[in-house]
Amino acid sequence: MEARWSGRPIAGIRQLEQQQFRVERGETPAIEPRTVIDSRLTPLVERFSSSGVEQITGSRMTYHWSYEAPLGALTFNDSGASSSPAQESRVAVSGDLVIDSQKGFELSQQSRLTQSAGTKTLSSLLETAHGSCQEQR
Numbered sequence: 001m002e003a004r005w006s007g008r009p010i011a012g013i014r015q016l017e018q019q020q021f022r023v024e025r026g027e028t029p030a031i032e033p034r035t036v037i038d039s040r041l042t043p044l045v046e047r048f049s050s051s052g053v054e055q056i057t058g059s060r061m062t063y064h065w066s067y068e069a070p071l072g073a074l075t076f077n078d079s080g081a082s083s084s085p086a087q088e089s090r091v092a093v094s095g096d097l098v099i100d101s102q103k104g105f106e107l108s109q110q111s112r113l114t115q116s117a118g119t120k121t122l123s124s125l126l127e128t129a130h131g132s133c134q135e136q137r
Contacts, residue, residue, distance in 0.1 A: 023099065045068075
């Protein structure tokens with residue numbers, strides 16, 4: 001698992017450590033949880049979208065997801081000296097999961113913290129992980 005912040009790290013934002021996801025194969029393959037990474041943001045999810053599980057026969061499975069979550073009013077210190085007034089903030093999250101034919105996976109997720117009214121990214125987090133899936137029956 002690797003995490004890289006751009007801007008100042010935000011305390012309390014989760015990271016990929018100790019996360020699990022479940023892949024249901026069959027006629028209608030699915031991923032649970034639908035956000036792949038379950039966190040304190042999960043109950044706040046708005047505007048969720050996903051590609052659905054795309055399965056290439058005998059090769060690999062791919063899944064893409066994105067959503068936004070409101071965080072409410074947050075105050076930020078620009079240079080550590082003075083803080084700006086509290087402003088409504090949102091987190092925009094997008095991710096990709098690829099599972100190969102040998103059950104290895106690669107996961108990446110980008111989280112961007114922005115002010116609700118603006119497009120300026122205040123901070124962002126890129127998380128990546130890889131490993132292998134364990135089949136359960």
